[in-house]
Amino acid sequence: MANNESSQFPLLSATGLCKNFGGIKAVDNAEIQVPSGSITGLIGPNGAGKTTLFNLLSSFIRPDKGRVTFDGEPIQQLPPYQIAQMGMVRTFQVARTLSRLSVLENMLLAAQKQTGENFWQVQFQQHKIVQEQKALKERALLLLESVGLAHKAYDYAGGLSGGQRKLLEMGRALMTEPKLILLDEPAAGVNPRLIDEICDRIIAWNKNGMTFLIIEHNMDVIMSLCNQVWVLAEGRNLANGTPEEIQRNSKVLEAYLGKSA
Ligand SMILES: Nc1ncnc2c1ncn2[C@@H]1O[C@H](COP(=O)(O)OP(=O)(O)OP(=O)(O)O)[C@@H](O)[C@H]1O
Ligand SMILES: [Mg+2]
Structure with a gap:
């Protein structure tokens, strides 16, 4: 409840x-x-x-x-x-x-407001971007674990069953x-x-x-x-x-x- x-x-x-x-x-x-x-x-x-x-x-x-x-x-x-x-x-x-991306890539695409999306920040804040990407990947893997899809992280999303796609969508929503x-x-x-x-x-x-x-x-x-x-x-x-x-x-x-x- x-x-x-x-x-x-x-x-x-x-x-x-x-x-x-x-x-x-x-x-x-x-x-x-x-x-x-x-x-x-x-x-x-x-x-x-x-x-x-x-x-x-x-x-x-x-x-x-x-x-x-x-x-x-x-x-x-x-x-x-x-x-x-x-x-x-x-x-x-x-x-x-997105069928042709991996399950993990689908998760990472959902994340908002990353430093690497800004041209000037890409030029001057490489270290920050690498740190952010590492943290996002860790968060994505944890969320995949919580929706029962950790073992599929590196598989194409196109290979998932209908139910598994729903779980991936839930994980993507939680990324934000x-x-x-x-x-x-x-x-x-x-x-x-x-x-x-x-x-x-x-x-x-x-x-x-x-x-x-x-x-x-x-x-x-x-x-x-x-x-x-x-x-x-x-x-x-x-x-x-x-x-x-x-x-x-x-x-x-x-x-x-x-x-x-
Ligand atoms: N894009 C659309 N064009 C025309 N009719 C639509 C459209 N979307 C929904 N409808 C109609 O509107 C009504 C409500 O549909 P909706 O999909 O919102 O129901 P629902 O409660 O989600 O049903 P379900 O439990 O089957 O998913 C239905 O009669 C459906 O055929
Ligand atoms: Mg409906």
Whole structure:
């Protein structure tokens, strides 16, 4: 379960978000709040609009209407790279990794603000750059260990399974030392033993102050990690509350059963 000391200050909050795709109201006047220090869940039947909501929160797509605030700043007009620099990163439902680079190179590419990116600093601060690269490589290898991919560090990312790519994406997101990480179905396609390990890591990262928003169909993962859960159905907010409240909520049960019927 998430860090109980999570404050009520919303690190991320969105209100009135709308997104239409050619007549389909993928997200329809949705709101969400992610308290600083929490592990917050986002659930809902297939096609409920969860990934679209992530895309709106992280500015990968622009809302038709609505506001998004991160760390006290309105961000809905900012490009995703600026939002990442502010400390919010996300992973994708279908992982996006660079197949022709090694797993370790994929990790190193994610690191931000390196001295070696600046022409003048390259000329005058060679020693600093070498030190920084060494520290980054050590950090990358430690994170790969924590997502169960240390043994793959020097393999091409293209050779990883779907589940392993998801773990690599999570590792890449953590390279940037974010305040908030949005995970789109982190457990999908990952073998069950590793899912338990990843949950333990998420709890440990959360205890160190990192906030999470997690989309997941695996209810064991949601129930064991989250201190609050938001439910979407047909683009709209259906409910929010503790995992126990959500499990007992008849509207939520109906939405899920309605879909599978
Ligand atoms: N780029 C797009 N163009 C057109 N329709 C889209 C687009 N992206 C999503 N949709 C539609 O919007 C709705 C919400 O999709 P979304 O992927 O956000 O759902 P989801 O809750 O993430 O579902 P799942 O659990 O299956 O991942 C669906 O009807 C989907 O077909
Ligand atoms: Mg989705």
